[in-house]
Every structure is written in C-alpha cells, then in structure tokens.
Amino acid sequence: MEKAQRNEAQHRGRLSRQIVLSMGLVSIITMLIAFVGSVVIYGWLYALSPPELPKTPVDWLIPDSIDFLIFATLLLIGLVVAVVMASRLARRILAPLNSLAEGARRIAAGDLEARALPGDRSLGDTALLVDDFNAMAIRLQQMAADMTAWNAAIAHELRTPLTILRGRLQGMRDGVFEPDDAQIRGLLYQVEGLARIVDDLHIITLQDIGRLEMHFEPTRIDIEIRRAVDSISDALYEAGFTIELDVSDAMVVCDGARIRQALLALLDNARRYAIPGRLRVALGLAPAALVLSVEDGGPGLAPEFAKLVFEPFTRADASRSRQFGGSGLGLSVVRAIALAHRGRATFRPSAAGGSIFELTLPRI
Template sequence: MKLGRLRPRPWRQWTLRTRMVVAIVLLAGIALVLVNLAGVAVMRSYMTGEADRDAKRGSELAAARPPESQDRPPPRWYSGTPKPLGDPGDREINFQYASDGTIRGFNPYADITPITAAVPFETAKSRAGQGPVTVETAAGTYRVAVTYSAEKNAYGVGAADYDRVEESTTQLLVAGLGVSALVLIALAFTGAYVVGIGLRPLTRMEKVAASIAAADPPPGKGAAALVADRVPDTDPHTEAGRLGLALNTMLERIQAALAARAASEQKLRQFLADASHELRTPLTSIRGFAELYRRLGAGGGPEVDEMMSRIEQEAARMGLLVEDLLLLAALDEERPLRAQPVDLLAVAADTIRDAHVRNPTRFVALTSFEPVTVVGDDHRLRQVATNLVSNAVRHTPDFAKVEVRVAEETLAAPRTPPVAAVGVALPAGTRVAVLEVSDSGPGVPPEHAERIFERLYRADPGRARTQGGSGLGLSIVAAIVAAHGGRVELFTAAAKGATFRVVLPLHDV
C-alpha cells in the first residue's frame, strides 16, 4: 500500500502569538470550569446539609408532638381544601406515624399525600434512626428523615424540600459559566494585546533579518555593508533584549569577518599585482640583455661580459624575491621553528659588522653590551636584525646614524603609543627581550606608517626598486617575530627618525 505524504497538523501552522493566546485561554478555561464545579459542589453540600438538618429537626418535632396538636384553627389562606405540596413555601413537612400506622400530628390544612405515598409506615419504621435520604415524590424531591420516640411510641417523619437545592446549584453553575465565558473573552483579547507587545521586538528582529537577507550589497561597499543594520531592542533585563544583544553581537562579528575577508582579498589582489610587477622587472631585464647578446653574436668583449653580469644580477634579484615569497608562505603555514638559546647581543653585533662591510661609510653602532638570551630560531632572528638594519641604512641619508640596542626589560605601557604594531600583544609585567633599531633620518610619513608592515608595500616605490628592495623585508620581520610569540612596533616622528622595536617573551633557557 502506498502511503501518502502526511499533512502537518493545523495547530503546527499557527503563529507563536496564536499558540500562546490559545494556550492561555485554554488553561484559564479549564481552571474556571474546575473552580465553578468546585463551587457548585461546595454549595450543593452546604444546602444538602441544611436540608438534612431541617428534615431531622422536623422528624424530632413530629415524633414528640402530642396527637391533639392537629386540632388548631385553620390559617387565613385555608379555603376548605387542603393545600397541595409543591407550592412556594412548602419547604418543610412533618407528621407522625402512630405505632399502628395511623397518621397524626400534622397540619390538616396541607395535603401530605405525596410524602405518605413515598414514605409509607413500613418504610418509616425501617428508616428510623438512620440518616436522611432523598425521596422522589409526586410533588417534587425531598430529603426525608425518620425519628422514633419511645415515650410516644410513634415515628416522626420530617421532609425538607430538595428541589431548591438543585435549582440553586444549577443557577449558580449557569451564572458561573456565563461569567467565566465573559472572563475568557476578555482574557483572549487582553492576552493577544499583551503577547503582541511582548513579541514586537521579535517582529522587529524578523524585519531586520529579512531586510539583510533580501538586500544587495551597495556598489563599492562589499558584502560587509549587508549586515550593517542592527536590532534596536537591547534591554538586558528582558528576554527579547538579551536576544537582541546576542543578534547584534553576531551581526557585528559577521560584519567584521566579511570586512576582514574583503580586506584580505584586496590585499591578495594587491600582492599578486605587486609580485607580478616585481618579477616582471628582472625578467624584462634578462630578456632584454639576452636579446642584445643574440644580436651582437657570440663573440667576446667587455660589452658581452657586462651583459652577462647584468643578467646574473637580475636573476639573483629574482631568486631573492622568490625566496622571500617562499619564506612568507612557510611562515603563513605556521611551520614550527627551531627552538634553541640565541644571544641577541651576538646577533646584533654580527649584523652591525655585516652592515659595515656593505656600507663602510655609514654610522651603525651598538649602544648596549649586556647579553640577552632568548629561545628561538637563530637563523630567523638574524634575518630580523639584518632586515631592520638594512632597511634603516637604505632609507636614510648617508649622514644619518643607525643605532642598535639590546636589553632585557619588564614590559610596561609606553608613554607614547606606537604608530604601527603587529604580532602578539603581551600583557604588562611580562619579562621580555628587546631589540631596537633606531635612526636619525627623516622618519616615516604618517600616511605610510600604518601600512609599513604590509607585503610589497613601499613608501617610495620608484626609489625602492632602483635601490634593489623587494618590499618584503619588514613583512618578513613581522612574520618571524609573530612566529616567536613576539611583537614589532614602530615609533616615528617627523624629522626625529624612526625606531623599530622588537619585543620577544623570555623563556627559561
């Protein structure tokens, strides 16, 4: 047998507002019905008790009444015919059965035939001394009690009207249910209004989410602009407000992630463009010299030797650029570095010695002489020092001084914050090793300082290419320092030079 697809239950398609109102009204309705039933039960019990007491009292009076008590003057309403039971006011009837079953001691002006027919003498004898019972008569329903009097040798029968109990409890139930219905109607409208007010923040959140889902990114602003809207309901004292806070936090993180992705994509595009340009320059030179060599022929001579030397230089330059790119790629992959004790003072001294060899006319000096040992990769830390010193020498005038300082310090907040910093932010109070490279040159312009550690970024692209820089030196410094769990900072001011400060955490050696 092929089963059809199950249809969803209708109540599952209701809105949250409808479900809440229906649930409130349903629970209140059940509670009101139970309260009404309990009230009717209590009322019935009370009125039944009253009827039983009246019947018992009437039976006791009838049992003790002398036979001649029925000889009394007729009441004003008597017209010669006994009054039938069931009229208003016939709530209590009592009479006496003599030992032989004779009926006496009753009002001769009232018709008690319905009671005597329902409670004959034999029945009265069997019920004597027992509790009241409900008896159906031709005139209605009564609670009947029987009392035996040994002194009179008679049985007193008392009857109390029970129809009024049924009528009263029925009226009470109908009135209670009517009032309950009005209460439920008022509760439904009030609940719908109150729940609607409570759900308004959720409705606003829904509109914000729907607008974000349906919107297209503005031209030139990227996907991050899609999640710029925020939920206005952020009261932390309410559930909806806390949900709004959480939603806003989520949107902020999504926006930050999208902005970071867009920035990363932009950096990648710029990096690819710059890398292509950097590789194209030496390749163009190599191709030009090779073509010139082909035209001149295979003969020797100073011109050919110079061309071969230039080809070799450009190839070496291209090789260095490729090596730097590969190093950055390896650092991006977070490959583990060698961990060994490294004396930063020795690293700084060797770097200064190499700088003197390459630039014998420049002033490059070491200003501290206390050894500082860190745990790290000796080769990479030497590369950090070399790049910083080379950068200072390359981008400052010949008369500018370059000074290198190595120290062990307790990290504290600097008086002047750095204009640029990358790497791991270490907490204040951490024992750190510091490597500083300072120069007395013109400093780094503010518009370039913030991007100084970006890959292939140059403050003066034309000058840098002629001087052989690749634009990757400071990027490599930042990547190596970050891989060691440290931080590199730039302090600079116009006409006051620049200071690159490398901070590395100290570990037990």
C-alpha cells in the same frame, strides 16, 4: 573562541528565559482577567438582584446557564487579550530575528553590505544578537576588502621583476642581449627578489593563521646579532653607513635564525630609507624581557605613517623603494617574528630626529 561561544550561549539562555517569562506573564494576565472579571460581574449581579436562597447548599456548587455564559464571556475576553499581547510580543521578537535571517541570506549570496535591524531594543538580548551579527558582517566586509587590496598589492610587487625577467629572456632568445655574466647576474638578482617576496609573504601569512614554525632553544642572542650585522655590513658600508654595536653577552630561549632574520630586515630597511650615517644596534636586557633596537640618523617618519609602518606593502618613500628594490614587507616580517615569540615590534622617534625600531622579546 571559547569565550565567544560562552557569551553566545549566555545570550541564548537569557533570551529563552525572557520569552518564557513574557509568555508566563500573558497567561497570568489572562487568568487575572477571568478571576477579577468573575468577582466584578458576580458582585454587580448580586447587588443588582440578590439571589433567592437555594433549597440545599449543594445548589450553590452547580452552575446554571447564566454562570456558563459569564464564564464563556470572560474566557473569550481573556483569550482575545492574550492573543493580542502574544502577537505583539511575537512581532517584537520575530522582527529582529527575521532581519537576521534576511541579512544572513544576503551575505551568503555575496552581498557583504547587508545588515540586520535591531528593531525594538526593549528586548535587550535580541538587540545584542543583532549588534553582534552586524559587527561580524562589518568585519567580514573589511576582511574581503583587505584581501582584495592584498591581492592587488601582491600582483603589483610581482609584476615588475616578472616583466624584467620576461623582457631579458626574450631579448636573449632574439639575440638582442648577449647571455654574458652581467645578464645572468641581473636575472639572478630579479629571481632572488621574487624569492624574498614569496618568503616574506609566506612568513606573514603563517603568522596570521598562527602556524609559523619556531624552533625555541637556549641561544646566545649576542652571537646571532653579530652574525646578522657581519652578513650585511659590506652593503651598509657601501651605502655610507657606519655600525655601532652595543651588545653584551646574553642567553635567551628563542629561535636564533628568526631573530637574525628580523634584525637583517631592520638593517636592510635602514639601508633603503635612512640617511647614510651612523646605525646603532643595541641590546637592552631586563629581568622579564630584552629589547633589540636599531637606530638611524633620520629622516624619521611622519606621525600618520608611523601608525602603519608595520603593515604589509606600506612605504614612506616610494622613490627610494624603486631605487633600492623595497617591497614594503620587511617590517611586517619583523612584526610577525616578534609576535611568534610572544613579543612585539614597535617604532618610536629618536631624540636626534631619526627612527628607532625595537624588537621586544620576553625572557622565557
């Protein structure tokens, strides 16, 4: 932000200097016209009709009516030239600025497709100002489109569990369903799903605005990894997965609960979308960083989808998402937690054709 403000101030300063220099050039040209014109006209008059010698030298210093006429004519010519040059310069400067003002008014009125025209690019700083405005307008339009898509995706994700809850509750009220333990468990499952979606959206949104609270402290990260694996191991075994742990003792400054949450999201993602088989959870240590990875046996990701895998509400296999209840937010939460630790979340294919999701954290 400060860098952008400095650049903007520099642009304004250069534009101001350019206008002052241009106006100064107009003034100099006007004076040159008067001076050169005087020399030329007086030389021509002297050659045409040499003047008689005045009675006294002082008479050379007193202009007569012809001199005043010449001065007035030259001044008029200089003023006309100055007005023409100043008008052309003003049009060159004001055309893009007026376009900027019109574009700003249209955007303020809700027309996010409005753009400014740079006009004559010989005034480089004005053209740069217009380009910056258009880049801002494009970004604003993209943000509005993303917000619309985000709201539609949220509504889509919330609609299904809410519909199920409403149908079951109405059925219980009308006597269609008996309020037994199975029904109550089903309702609780839907409520837990809603709570997960809301919690995930909360984390992602807080990270986007830089307000995700983290509690950094020295943490035995290997213990946090084992706790996360133990908490989901039964569900993984039931789904046909076996877990291979490659973790050594390590102390790192981090938010242990958030790291555990990120690892659970990676393991749950593997449970939903990977082929049942071996899941390898490894912790790689380096002097400057550590890498927590989860590797599955396939089927891997298509290259075009791999670029979007950490974006909210993206799914490689919609049928498995419906079968296992995925919302498409788990990997976005992993990325948000990694960024909050000043790290990164990445994907790469494994040599065996599966997927490797890595959480890289700096060792503070």
